[in-house]
Amino acid sequence: MEHKLVFMLKTYSNDLLYAQRLISSYQKHNANLIPMFIVVPEVDVELFEKFKDKNIQIIAEESVTDFLVKDDSVRGIRPGYINQEIIKLAFWELGLCENYLCLDSDAEFIRDFYFSDFMYDENTPFSILVEDNELAVDPEYYNEHWIGRSKLLEVIKKELELEDPRTLTCHNMTIFSAKVLKAFKEKYLLPRGYTYIDLLKKSPYEFSWYNFWLQKDITIPIVFREPLFKMFHTKNQHLEYIRKKITIKDIARGYLGVVVNSNYSRGFGVVGYDQEKLYKVNILKRVLKKLKKYLGLIFP
Numbered sequence: 001m002e003h004k005l006v007f008m009l010k011t012y013s014n015d016l017l018y019a020q021r022l023i024s025s026y027q028k029h030n031a032n033l034i035p036m037f038i039v040v041p042e043v044d045v046e047l048f049e050k051f052k053d054k055n056i057q058i059i060a061e062e063s064v065t066d067f068l069v070k071d072d073s074v075r076g077i078r079p080g081y082i083n084q085e086i087i088k089l090a091f092w093e094l095g096l097c098e099n100y101l102c103l104d105s106d107a108e109f110i111r112d113f114y115f116s117d118f119m120y121d122e123n124t125p126f127s128i129l130v131e132d133n134e135l136a137v138d139p140e141y142y143n144e145h146w147i148g149r150s151k152l153l154e155v156i157k158k159e160l161e162l163e164d165p166r167t168l169t170c171h172n173m174t175i176f177s178a179k180v181l182k183a184f185k186e187k188y189l190l191p192r193g194y195t196y197i198d199l200l201k202k203s204p205y206e207f208s209w210y211n212f213w214l215q216k217d218i219t220i221p222i223v224f225r226e227p228l229f230k231m232f233h234t235k236n237q238h239l240e241y242i243r244k245k246i247t248i249k250d251i252a253r254g255y256l257g258v259v260v261n262s263n264y265s266r267g268f269g270v271v272g273y274d275q276e277k278l279y280k281v282n283i284l285k286r287v288l289k290k291l292k293k294y295l296g297l298i299f300p
Contacts, residue, residue, distance in 0.1 A: 003097040005118055005125070005175075007036040010061070010084040011105045013044045017270045018105035018262060023051050025109035025257070030055065032115045036103075037096065039064060039087050065090040067195045074200050085206040086196045092178035099125045101175050102207075106262040107229055108272065111252040117228065118175050125175040126225035129168040129211060140234055152203040153212075159202060160188070162216045169211040172259070173229045176210060180219040188213065231259040235279060238265075242276050 007026070011019045019038070026036060035055050040048050042060040052058055061068065064087050074082045088102045101118055119125055135141045153167055189195070199209055214222060230251050232238040238260055241251075251258060251273070258273045265271040268278045 002095075003035055004122065005034055005099045005101070005115060006097040007034060007103055008039060008088070008091050008100045009036060009103040009105065010039045010087045011048075012040055012080060013047055015105040015262075016047065019048070019051075021270065021272070022103065022105055022107055022109075023056070027055075029109045029112045029256075031112045034113075034115065034118075037091075037100075039091070059094075061087050064094060065196070067197055069197060074197060075204055077204060082197075082200055082204065085200055085204065088176070089181065089196045089199075089206050089209070092176065092181045097178065098123070099175055099177050102173065104172055104259065106265075107173060107257050107259045109257040110248050110273075111256060113256045117256060120221075120223040124221055124223055125177050127211070127214060127222050128170040128174040128227055129215075129222070129224055130170060130226060131166060131168060132171070135233070138234075138237070140236060145233070149205070152205060153208050155203045156205065156208050156212050160212050160216050162212050164215065168215065169205075169208040170227060171231060171233075172207065173227065173231075173257075174207050174210070177214075177220055180210065180214050180217070183217055183219045184210070184213045187217065228255060229257045229259050230255040231261060233261050234264055238271075238273075239276060239279075241273075248273055 009019065009022065023036075023038075033055055035057070037057050037059055038048055038051060039059045039061050042062050045058055045060050048058050061083065067090070068083045068086060069079045072078055091100060099119070136146050150167070153169065156162075157164070157167070189199075200206070203209070214220070232241070248258070260271045260273060269275075271278050
């Protein structure tokens with residue numbers, strides 16, 4: 001293997017502004033010069049070439065695996081979303097590294113980071129494993145996400161015959177071990193004739209397939225660590241921090257970075273932690289648009 005640890009960012013043209021912000025923060029805070037590989041569709045390679053430097057390489061996703069989807073045949077989910085999950089699970093097969101941190105475009109580093117933030121020792125990555133019970137307490141998250149997600153996570157546990165009353169996994173930004181994924185493929189996927197697509201048809205949570213397999217197989221020593229990024233799953237979670245006057249400096253005491261989840265925030269623009277005003281601007285635009293339409297009906 002060429003590297004002990006790298007970062008892998010799976011992105012595409014529609015997320016260019018998000019990726020640009022993440023890459024800028026990576027370059028600013030990358031104290032140990034940990035390499036980054038940016039994986040994009042082949043049609044987007046030229047667009048992302050401008051980010052290439054001595055620590056950043058651009059890779060076409062088609063070179064990672066042949067098992068990519070072109071339609072919504074995986075549980076009705078758009079192919080781009082499923083393909084980024086497949087790429088995360090398959091990246092190890094390129095043989096570029098022993099371990100890789102999976103990054104999403106809407107993440108942003110907020111303080112300097114080091115090899116030791118991700119690796120317990122020279123060979124053992126930290127395992128990001130939590131129950132996230134505070135999310136079950138949040139009525140908004142519980143009703144919109146927790147119930148459905150929990151059922152699908154149980155599907156994975158049942159498939160892997162993992163008997164544990166706890167549900168230890170993570171949402172994103174975890175560290176994948178090539179050794180674990182190799183064992184997963186050789187001991188679980190190949191004997192059953194499964195592809196990564198087959199896994200995601202059963203349950204579209206790539207990090208939990210990895211995490212539950214790790215707990216079942218104990219392929220490497222499991223050294224727990226809490227999430228490295230503070231993720232805001234909803235607008236209300238984000239605004240709660242703002243109302244408490246919690247600053248980026250405060251968050252940096254506990255986390256390497258923040259994520260204002262683009263799944264909900266995309267409609268407001270590229271929202272950073274300190275840009276909650278974008279919520280208000282967007283709402284004002286919508287009100288003015290409706291008012292204009294209303295006045296047009298009254299005074300055509």
